[in-house]
Amino acid sequence: MVNVGSSRVKARNATRVSTIKNLQTAVEMYYDSVGSYPSTNGLTYFSYGVENSTCWGGGLVKAVYIPGVVPDYISQLPQDPNPTTCGTGYIYRSNGTDYKIQAHNPEGDCMNPAYASMRDPARTGGGVYAPG
DSSP states (O other), rough: OOOHHHHHHHHHHHHHHHHHHHHHHHHHHHHHHHHSSOOTTOOESSSSSTTTOOOEETTTESSSSTTTTTTTSSSOOOSSSSOOOBBEEEEEEEEEEEEEEEEEEEOOOOOEEEEEEEOTTTOSSEEEEEOO
């Protein structure tokens, strides 16, 4: 059972990495068309929970956590493969010039060398990220 659970966590983390790359592509295509990244006006948007509620007081939960990319640049915004309210999910923040997309709190030991690609150097908790 431990190996099956570990395999599932690895598969979900691989999905998160792939999803971040797809989201990054959509955001970059948006930039190519519009000349700026989709802005959240300095707020952090989360991809889980109930629309317009807040998690930790630091961001806004939105069903459309990357504004303006659906449907022209990506057909729909994905949700985390194992979402929980304010626990895991995708995070997007942009001022229009720079952006970050992150899978918040991916499962497993993010400090494990096997998850090096999932570490965000700006945070201690780790997470897949795409700096802009």
